Amino acid sequence: MLNELDSRPQPATAGDLAMTGIAIASGKGGVGKTNVVANLAVSLAMEGRSVLVIDADFGLGNLDVLLGLSPRYNIGHLLTGEKSLEEVLIDGPAGVRILPAASGLQSLTAMNQMQHRRLQDRLERLRDDVDYVFMDTSAGISDNVTDVLASATRTLVVTNPEPTSLVDAYALIKVMQRLHPERSMELLVNSVQGESEAREVYRHIRKTTERFLSLSLDLFGWVVRDPVVPRSVREQQLVVEKYPDSAAARSFRALAAKLDSGKSPKTHPSGQVLPFRRDGSGRR
Secondary structure, X not given: OOHHHHOOOOOOOOOOOOOOOEEEEEOOOOXXXXXXXXXXXXXXXXXXXXXXXXXXXXXXXXXXXXXXXXXOOOHHHXXXXXXXXXXXXXXXXXXXXXXXXXXXXXXXXXXXXXXHHHHHHHHHOOHHHOOEXXXXXXXXXXXXXXXXXXXOOEEEEEEOOOHHHHHHHHHHHHHXXXXXXXXXXXXXXXXXXXXXXXXXXXXXHHHHHHHHHOOOOEEEEEEEOOOHHHXXXXXXXXXXXXXXXXHHHHHHHHHHHHHHOOOOXXXXXXXXXXXXXXXXXXXX
């Protein structure tokens, strides 16, 4: 990589990645956040929506691994100018477009202000041609995470019923409340037995945020625990595609429908989803 990526990181200001989208975060790894992102994105694409997914774990991305893809280039090549956005974007399931992250590139784990702005400039050209932009952040409370969350129009915090997951989800919410008190967040509870357990998890976190942060947290929804989920991960195929009749797939479709309520699709007169390129070629 060029020296720019190896330079000492500088703090990025909130809003540098100012593009309309849905950021999905988690306080800790291992709660199924990336799987949630991928299944929601593909569920929406299956309904005719134009969807872009940014692997916003910029230095340690794994969205491509989850989907069984092998990108030639990544966001690092875009930021250095070695490759154009069209060259870096790859096609995923159901026509979802993906901006892959680098893997093992330490300098991108703390992007500076210039890099955030360059990324924003590159992505701006897609704004009119996509219905949804998902940003799959890294786990934790790094500057990269908080900057991406601050830039999104909607933020979903993924947790599961495990105590460590709850504590770390609260920690993320606390940090965001301190840095960006104007930002609202919603809770998505993954891997629960059903609605009752999901609401119990939500009540526990909401009680804590109300008491210590004076913050009323909303519950976006939940995904039921299903043995086909770890199986699909091992198979590098998504639940909504491989096991569409499963309980987990129904959960993802319900959440996607909730996100999509009231939105009109962008389609050609033929009924085909609009391509991402404005020249109508549908190619990168």
